[in-house]
Amino acid sequence: MSKLNPPKWIDRLLEWILKDRFADEILGDLHEWYTWKQDTLPKRKLVAGYFRGMTLAIKPYKIKKVDELFISLIDIMMISNNIKISIRSLLQHRLFTSINVLGLTISLVSFLFIYAYIRYELSYDNFHTNSDQVYRVLKLYPESGVLSGKTPSPLAEAFLTEFEGRIEFARLGWDPVFIEEKGERYYEPAFYWGDSSLFDVFSLPFLHGDPEHALTEKNTVVLTQAVAEKYFGKGVNPVGQLLKTKIYDGNAELLMRVDGVLKALPSNTDLPFKLIGSITTTFDLYQGFAKNWDFYWLETYAFIPNKNDLYYMQERIPEFVEWAIGPEYVDKYSFFFQPFDEIHLYSGEVEGVTVTGNVKYIITFSIIGIFIIVIATINYLNLMGARMNKRRKEAGMRKVMGASRAQLFGQYITESNLTLLISFALGMFLAIMLWPVFTRFLGKEIPLDILFNWDSLLFFLLVIFLSGTLAGLYPTWLLTSVSSAGAINKQDNFLRKNRLQKVLVAFQFAISIFLIVTSLIIFRQIHFMSEKDLGFNKDQLVSIKVEDRALQEKILTIKAEMGKLSGVEAITVSGEALPSSMNNGGPFSWDEASSKENRFVNIVSVDKDFFETLEIPIIYGTNFVGDIPLGPGSPLIINRAAMNLMGTDDPINREVQLNKEFKHPIIGVVEDYHYKSLLSKVLPTVFTITGPGSRVSQDNIILRLNSDNVYASLDALEKIWKKFSLNELFSFHFVDESYQAVYDNERRFLKLFTFFTSLSIVISCLGLYGMVLFTTEEKSKEISIRKALGSSVMQIVSLLSRRFILLILSGFLVGIPAAIYFSNEWLQQFSYRIRVDPFTVVVSCAVILVSTSLILVANTMKAALANPVQHLRNE
Amino acid sequence: MKGTHLGEFEEMVLLIVGILKGEAYGISILKEIEEHTGRTVTVSTIHTALYRLEDKGFVDSFVGGASNERGGRSKRLYKITAEGQTALESARSIRNRLWDMMPDTSQ
Numbered sequence A: 001m002s003k004l005n006p007p008k009w010i011d012r013l014l015e016w017i018l019k020d021r022f023a024d025e026i027l028g029d030l031h032e033w034y035t036w037k038q039d040t041l042p043k044r045k046l047v048a049g050y051f052r053g054m055t056l057a058i059k060p061y062k063i064k065k066v067d068e069l070f071i072s073l074i075d076i077m078m079i080s081n082n083i084k085i086s087i088r089s090l091l092q093h094r095l096f097t098s099i100n101v102l103g104l105t106i107s108l109v110s111f112l113f114i115y116a117y118i119r120y121e122l123s124y125d126n127f128h129t130n131s132d133q134v135y136r137v138l139k140l141y142p143e144s145g146v147l148s149g150k151t152p153s154p155l156a157e158a159f160l161t162e163f164e165g166r167i168e169f170a171r172l173g174w175d176p177v178f179i180e181e182k183g184e185r186y187y188e189p190a191f192y193w194g195d196s197s198l199f200d201v202f203s204l205p206f207l208h209g210d211p212e213h214a215l216t217e218k219n220t221v222v223l224t225q226a227v228a229e230k231y232f233g234k235g236v237n238p239v240g241q242l243l244k245t246k247i248y249d250g251n252a253e254l255l256m257r258v259d260g261v262l263k264a265l266p267s268n269t270d271l272p273f274k275l276i277g278s279i280t281t282t283f284d285l286y287q288g289f290a291k292n293w294d295f296y297w298l299e300t301y302a303f304i305p306n307k308n309d310l311y312y313m314q315e316r317i318p319e320f321v322e323w324a325i326g327p328e329y330v331d332k333y334s335f336f337f338q339p340f341d342e343i344h345l346y347s348g349e350v351e352g353v354t355v356t357g358n359v360k361y362i363i364t365f366s367i368i369g370i371f372i373i374v375i376a377t378i379n380y381l382n383l384m385g386a387r388m389n390k391r392r393k394e395a396g397m398r399k400v401m402g403a404s405r406a407q408l409f410g411q412y413i414t415e416s417n418l419t420l421l422i423s424f425a426l427g428m429f430l431a432i433m434l435w436p437v438f439t440r441f442l443g444k445e446i447p448l449d450i451l452f453n454w455d456s457l458l459f460f461l462l463v464i465f466l467s468g469t470l471a472g473l474y475p476t477w478l479l480t481s482v483s484s485a486g487a488i489n490k491q492d493n494f495l496r497k498n499r500l501q502k503v504l505v506a507f508q509f510a511i512s513i514f515l516i517v518t519s520l521i522i523f524r525q526i527h528f529m530s531e532k533d534l535g536f537n538k539d540q541l542v543s544i545k546v547e548d549r550a551l552q553e554k555i556l557t558i559k560a561e562m563g564k565l566s567g568v569e570a571i572t573v574s575g576e577a578l579p580s581s582m583n584n585g586g587p588f589s590w591d592e593a594s595s596k597e598n599r600f601v602n603i604v605s606v607d608k609d610f611f612e613t614l615e616i617p618i619i620y621g622t623n624f625v626g627d628i629p630l631g632p633g634s635p636l637i638i639n640r641a642a643m644n645l646m647g648t649d650d651p652i653n654r655e656v657q658l659n660k661e662f663k664h665p666i667i668g669v670v671e672d673y674h675y676k677s678l679l680s681k682v683l684p685t686v687f688t689i690t691g692p693g694s695r696v697s698q699d700n701i702i703l704r705l706n707s708d709n710v711y712a713s714l715d716a717l718e719k720i721w722k723k724f725s726l727n728e729l730f731s732f733h734f735v736d737e738s739y740q741a742v743y744d745n746e747r748r749f750l751k752l753f754t755f756f757t758s759l760s761i762v763i764s765c766l767g768l769y770g771m772v773l774f775t776t777e778e779k780s781k782e783i784s785i786r787k788a789l790g791s792s793v794m795q796i797v798s799l800l801s802r803r804f805i806l807l808i809l810s811g812f813l814v815g816i817p818a819a820i821y822f823s824n825e826w827l828q829q830f831s832y833r834i835r836v837d838p839f840t841v842v843v844s845c846a847v848i849l850v851s852t853s854l855i856l857v858a859n860t861m862k863a864a865l866a867n868p869v870q871h872l873r874n875e
Numbered sequence B: 001m002k003g004t005h006l007g008e009f010e011e012m013v014l015l016i017v018g019i020l021k022g023e024a025y026g027i028s029i030l031k032e033i034e035e036h037t038g039r040t041v042t043v044s045t046i047h048t049a050l051y052r053l054e055d056k057g058f059v060d061s062f063v064g065g066a067s068n069e070r071g072g073r074s075k076r077l078y079k080i081t082a083e084g085q086t087a088l089e090s091a092r093s094i095r096n097r098l099w100d101m102m103p104d105t106s107q
Helices: A008-017 A020-037 A043-057 A066-076 A079-092 A094-122 A155-162 A225-232 A280-285 A307-324 A359-400 A405-442 A454-480 A484-488 A499-531 A555-563 A592-597 A610-614 A640-646 A710-724 A735-741 A744-778 A780-788 A793-827 A838-865 A868-872 B008-020 B026-037 B043-056 B082-101
Strands: A134-141 A146-148 A168-174 A177-181 A184-188 A191-194 A206-209 A220-224 A242-247 A252-262 A275-278 A296-303 A334-339 A541-545 A568-574 A585-589 A599-605 A618-621 A636-639 A655-658 A663-670 A685-688 A700-705 A732-734 B059-066 B074-080
Touching (some): A008 A020, A008 A066, A020 A043, A020 B026, A020 B043, A020 B074, A066 A079, A079 A094, A079 A405, A094 A359, A094 A744, A155 A168, A155 A296, A155 A307, A206 A225, A225 A252, A275 A280, A359 A454, A359 A499, A359 A744, A499 A793, A499 A838, A541 A735, A555 A568, A555 A710, A568 A610, A585 A592, A599 A640, A636 A640, A640 A663, A640 A685, A732 A735, A744 A793, A780 A793, A780 A868, B008 B026, B008 B074, B026 B043, B043 B059, B043 B074, B043 B082, B074 B082
Parallel strands (some): A191 A275, A220 A252, A599 A685, A636 A663
Antiparallel strands (some): A134 A296, A177 A184, A242 A252, A541 A700, A541 A732, A568 A700, A636 A685, A655 A663
């Protein structure tokens, strides 16, 4: 009688869930039934009947209590036994365990950091309850596709009229002020004008005051908690008090009534304000703005509750532009609603806004995080594999004693999960200890509880369990693929056949070479940007900001006074600081055709000493002669980019029109210089001389000190400054330092990238070290015999190393092309960039080959130098 | 008496337990039923009936020997108790009395 066995899983399930009183009887009877019917029923019906028997047997009164279920699960999987054996095995192989735990701990710390960083970046402004219905209005130039975050004053009201009932607005307009309190003046750079609707659109809880009525009147202000404490002291309710505020651009002094105090905002917000003044105040201050569609200064946030309204409005924008601004603007002027939750990460292309996040960084670091986990898991697998020859006896014995494949698997996953859990606990501990270092490194205040919440912990456990289980599968597969007899038999060296291990090592080094090449390229690009000739001489250059309108009127006198100092080599005034994002621009045309095209240029007001002071070469024509202020027929100088825009190489004396007002002759062309940074292209720029009292007016003094005694010169400059203004702050910066600060974001990215790259290389090398160590140990007899037969130490070292070097080289074959591809993609974002050159790649390969060779030689030398007797005598 | 009522199927199982004299367990009962009545029942039905009878105190159970065809699991054997005997007899006498009252339809 052929014996068929009923499905095992049914037996296990029933054994697990049924009370002992029933399990034996029911299963025994079911089995007997199965054997009895075997000859009369076809197999399909037999199994179906068995299954039906199971379903009918499960009745509430037969099932164990929950705690019993749990305990019996542990019993069935032999978890407690497995844990005991695992601990023994981990302790027995101490070196192996420490290499493993060390590598895993390092990678888990990096993983935790990367996780915290990404989660923090994704959490920006998610505390607003309406955030999925709020949009930032961007101005879109349809011709160039350029987006700008700054919008003109009349926009919101025009939208409200045209799309009534579908949309609400809240606006913010930046305008730094000075606040005078108890005789002291404080500069407040985070002062914004805003609508009272801000408190409806965003979730901004009030500490004091009433959000319903805040900012509804002129000359009122809402403070954040920190600012309120600064001026009125802790625990004081300042609502109703007055703040003496000096507004520079408006040249006005106002008494602003405090309407409310906001609770401190979380650190993960892009909302920039610390003080909000009621926007109605500006209607008096800047009367020209209200109807001006060409002046962009407001950040406009729209609250659109209904998605259909959004689509409707987005579609009707051309008609809206035609109605609100004029038919001739339809092709040149458009608006776009950017979803609020995309602001933090997807604003890289938006001009005129501060960008603090970048989705590319998120993607990059996610990939690195995965890489690091993969490298660590491969380490684990390889070390496992390398040690298998030793363990296969144990496994063979277990098999002989009747352990099933599943039980062996249970043993190995317990071991790998246990190792991972130990490493995770260590990693968590290290992460907490290193947290302050990490957050300072990032320059972001990430709260530690981003790691300690249920979904994070659950996610970590899931990652650990998954990688632990995968890592446990591998040794099971290795060991169960040989027969028990084969496992115990000494001669059968099944490691040789293990191809997967080779592939894994190669893959690990593919990742390593990829990371090294990429981080070198990033380093070189940033170095290139910070060292490249900017087109002017930035050494010893100082830029002094003149904020006060009244003081701006005396700027030329101040300049003349300062120019007399012996420490000052050259001095000039400019409407733009250095570096500058070029805040002023206007339409520019040079013939019939171009006047229709609405070409924009940067407009900078300078004086005749500007190009000489900055050492910018004049390539065609001449410099300004004297100070002829902007007006009909006043001369202009343009840069090379503007000349290229005009499509000529002889622009001297050509008549051009600026701001659609006057005609001007071009008297000179200067070389392009990088006024902002190498992150952006040099755009067409026009230089004029503009008197005080306008937006374009000169409000910076730029001077070059000679290197003798910089501090004495700065003191002397401050003295002159004080002569003209007692109240104003003497605020200056060194131009070269500010240019370096422009790349802070890139530098931070580089620092992080290099950090994680080095970690991953350390982990890879650790893995390699372990592998070489164990394989050399395995081969100690072979080495001894070879030595005894006359091999030299060098021959043995090369014999042992060759295999690994070949693996590393094949890893390069995959890693290098990937790195070149990724680097080129990354470099695309820069207007001025380096090329991926062979030198970088060669250096990276050398770094890896040298470090791995050291490991290889050190290990194999030890084996090769050992006295053969040591390994042969116990045979 | 509530709780001691014998259902038709229960009565049959109880009878077979009595007939099998200490050799009664799930499968042996199943085989008897199939042989004598031609009905096909599932193992689970028999078990349910046995558990009810045990609850009512009509059968006793004890652990018996294991066999290979049971996958090494021991049997649970059932034997009829005195109460079970009484219940069977009273069911029989009720039925007999009722039969006696039945008018003769063959005439």
